[in-house]
Amino acid sequence: MNLRIFVYNFVGESILVDKDGKKNYNNHMDNMILEMETETLENQISFDFLEQDMKTKPLAKGQIVDWSAEDTLVLILKSKKMNADFSLCGKSMLDWVRLASSGCEQVILEERTDVDVLDVARPYADRASFVVVLYSDAPLLQKATFLEMMNYFTANGLNFMRLPRGVVFKSEYLKNAKMLMSTGEMSFGKDDFFVVDETAKISFAYKVLNERILSYHKENGVILFGENTIFIDADVEIEGGTIVYPNNILKGQTYIGKGVILESGNYIIDSIVCDGAFICQSYIESGKIENERTVGPFARIIKEKI
16 A cells, blocks of 8 residues: 655654655755654654644634634745844744744735835735734744734734734725724734844844754653753754753754664764664764664764764
């Protein structure tokens, strides 16, 4: 029987697993295939929701609202003050905002401080029932928060809603609105609308994103020691039962199998570490470490399979 199975990483992106349970990493590593058992797939879920739920499932308890992602257009304005392509935990600030509003049609625009937000949004009023304006300098926005604010907006029958960094419009109102009344801002989430508009704020945003990633892996059975010294990119996948000791950096499209022990002092990027491996004080780039292998201390592995 032919199977096409998709698993989900931290940010809810799907990765194809073929009929033999093998996971293909050819897009970043030539001719390297990692065997995976299909029973591990149940743990490979999105940080917020599975992709199919992202489009239509509002964040509410038993409440039905007249909103879906298909009826929503999101305008993301690239901040003039901060480079939208600046990377935080393996993704650009712009990409973090795009992930939070994934499932909706998105248009990326340059921010213009000399143009009112109404004038920015109005030309798009015929494209969808709702128009949301977000900014690339708010990379801490989460999918759950985006769904919560859309649920609140529609459940309360609002025409527009100011956010700490952005606005939600009902398109029928947007078409004829001359100005936005001076209403208060609605706040959702703890740090979701923290604005990264200067370099002094980058470290806080990075800290929050890294803590979210670490929490996700802990919930999936990864044991972490010295969390304030462990840094993991958003696309890194780690199977349950792995132990990560202090001073480890895991970046890029890295996969760590079951029962792996990452002793202190490793830097691993775009690599595969198979089940039961032991890695100590080593640098691994675009490499593959086979099952039960011991590497280090002080190993340097680049584009090698051992």
